[in-house]
Amino acid sequence: MDPASQVASGAESAAGADASQGPFPLSTLRHSVSHLMASAVERLYPGTKFGFGPSIEHGFYYDMELPEPLEEKDLKRIEKEMRRIAKQTPQMVCTELSRDEAKAKLAAQDQTYKVEAVDLIPEDETITFWSHGDWADLCEGPHVDRLDREFHFKLLSLAGAYWRGDEKRPMLQRIYGTAFWTKEDLEAHLAWLEQVKLSDHRRIGTDQDLFSVHAEAGAGFVFWHPRLGVVRKEIEDFWWHEHRVRGYQPVYTPHVSREDLFAVSGHLENYGEMMYAPMDIEDIPYRVKPMNCPGHILIYQNRGRSYRELPLRWAELGTVYRFEKSGVVHGMLRVRGFTQDDSHIFCTPDQLADEIAGVLELVRTILDAFGFSFTAYLATRPEKAIGEEDIWERAIDALQRGAQKAGIELELDEGGGAFYGPKIDFKVKDAMGREWQQSTVQCDFNLPDRFDLTYTDTDGHKKRPIMVHRAILGSFERFVGVLIEHFSGKFPFWLAPDQVAVIPIREDHADYARELTARMEREGFRVNCMDDPSHMNKRIKHAQGDQTPFMLIVGEREAAEGTCAVRPRGTRDQVDMPFERFLDLARDLRASRALELPNLSPAT
Structure with a gap:
């Protein structure tokens, strides 16, 4: 199916x-x-x-x-x-x-x-x-x-x-x-x-040499090949930029922690069936982490905190491990080990609504960059939950006020919250009209209580901070799997593994092809100089199979005039233009993160 x-x-x-x-x-x-x-x-x-x-x-x-x-x-x-x-x-x-x-x-x-x-x-x-x-x-x-x-x-x-x-x-x-x-x-x-x-990401992943899974490593673990590694790095750089300008700071936490930590957080009790079995280290049980939040809490606890420091916005691209039955593991979309774009905000009650609004604005910015429309759902208290009813009501109210500030309408998902707090979930719609669960913003009054987190307020008394858990991409594996299908493997220029293929017509045009390649590489473009001795049509077919956004076909005339014949992806048409003009076009496409290739003409 x-x-x-x-x-x-x-x-x-x-x-x-x-x-x-x-x-x-x-x-x-x-x-x-x-x-x-x-x-x-x-x-x-x-x-x-x-x-x-x-x-x-x-x-x-x-x-x-x-x-x-x-x-x-x-x-x-x-x-x-x-x-x-x-x-x-x-x-x-x-x-x-x-x-x-x-x-x-x-x-x-x-x-x-x-x-x-x-x-x-x-x-x-x-x-x-x-x-x-x-x-x-x-x-x-x-x-x-x-x-x-x-x-x-x-x-x-x-x-x-x-x-x-x-x-x-x-x-x-x-x-x-x-x-x-x-x-x-x-x-x-x-x-x-x-x-x-x-558009199946597994088929495209094989055809374009993007990723693999291996029985030797076990089901549900993804190996990113260099071509898809490039895509991931571009997304990571974009993600970090958008976080830095909003005051987020990077943190890094271990993959393994003592089991006691997850008992305090409630994961062992409420999420235990998704956690891998304990390993004994010097007769003490340890677990690989299913979530990053307990680690961020330990950093917060490391010293006393003042209201002057809050809000604290900490971000981590943290790899976590969750047990999924082999029957539901599916390519990159349902896996057992994945990197979550996890962030936690520690704030005062007065700051909460504004912090949620800021997160929702960031969600919109990032999803828009990939061409996703979305629907936001307010998920309320599930049957299996921790914390008193009044705390949940306060958290739900904060999410609603934050959404109102951000101008985001919410639909109700009754009982769909996390065990520790309500949340806003985003379902994105791809190019084929399918909806995918993606971003989530969770308001948590419970874990600060369980870990006895405090800050010193303006009156000199200890107060309890509130945590906002949030993931915008969700996991890199799943997000990129969805992205492959969304674009049918035809990544926009700024994301493409190879942005340009330079193809000399004959071997004696290879020096000019290498010259153009070096020029673009010095500016950080990803270029495949296809100067091998095979027939030109075979090299063109290879670039087409890789869904490279642009091919530059160069021969004797192009070398003499400093031009290139530009063939955009998905067309047989070629447009002759000065190489410097193409370079300006490439710069603009990269800087704007445009999702579509422009219609080219000699005057472009």
Whole structure:
């Protein structure tokens, strides 16, 4: 299935949120088609055992244990059987059973996963089965009334999935599909999926030699190759500049700390399942850090603090480690080790709203630089949380006042806060209309209390500071993975691994090509001088494959006149211009961090 189904949310593909509505919601149709698919599979493969088959954002899936493994070519056969069943037994019927009756019915059918699923249903909920013809499935619904209504579907792909997401349980086969009320919406969605496939950061990462993952190192750990390392360094430099001008100071903290530190912070209790197992050092348990905040707190505690110092704004590009199950690890987008653009602000209550407003303004500045639009959500207290209700209410009020000062509208995410405090989360929308969870700003009254942080106020008394946790990019791995897909590997000039490829027409033009290359490199441009003896068309094709923003084709005339034939990315057109004019253009593109290449003409 497309990466968006795993890590992104948002637009209903190219068909959009305005996908044609039928007599039932799209999610209801898709849930019903998942049942139709399951009944077709059982008819074709008797003895199949079923897990779960929900509607999801871009379609549906069903997890199954089949007597034989499926292949992609089998999906057509299943689709054909689905259409036959929809005509033969179209009516969908709901039946209520007692818990014992449900278990007995499923046990008689040897549906062991469904028997287990009955135990997951709360005691006070009604147990229902939905059937069409003689095929019935444990399900709470809802479903469409008939399967012979006008709709259009497509089975998309196969995958493996552990039962209930537990890698110690059996691996089931998962069939993904989608359904729409109209043929036009289905076709638009399938075209969008092709676009997503072409923009997959894993494919582009391989094609452009950007990054890799290695079984020898373990799943979820990304190795940045030199070409993507350049992209990261440019982002880091931009990030640091925007922080320095806003009064942030750099700090650095260890990767490993004593386990006691995370007990005090509450991570061990509330986040323990995401932390790696302890290691004993001289009979004392240590942990690799899942967060940077405890380290920043220790720096604050190192000496007494005065109100005159506050606010303190400390920033760290800190690498952290979190345990993700292997089934959800996904390229650069879901990893086990990543560098977080983490910062913490220690401030007084009177400073809090202004500090939050300043962070929100910085979020907007940085996201705008990459061409992302966003929606901001106010996430409130979750079920698993520390701190009293009144503290949470004060923190939520501060976030709302800060957003108002920054002119940012908030939507509500009830119960979506961190365990230690409420937050504002930003979902960015990429070029394909998908939403990605990215920036976060968190207001924390609890950790200062847990660590007994204080400052001396104007009256000479000790007061408690407030912490603002914030990450704007989130993690470099995930942000750059999203960025690769957002740009489909066609990085803007200021970010591109190679900004210019200089290609001599023949070997005797190589000296001029090297001269131009040296000129640009002295000014800090990233230039690939492609002066190898291979055919010129092969070198052009190589630069095109790397999505280099500009190729400079130079020959005898260009060398004599001090010019270059400029070919921008994505076109076969070449524009002749003096090299100095191109150099001015390159300087302007870099300084402005322009996202698009200009339309060139001889007068440019």
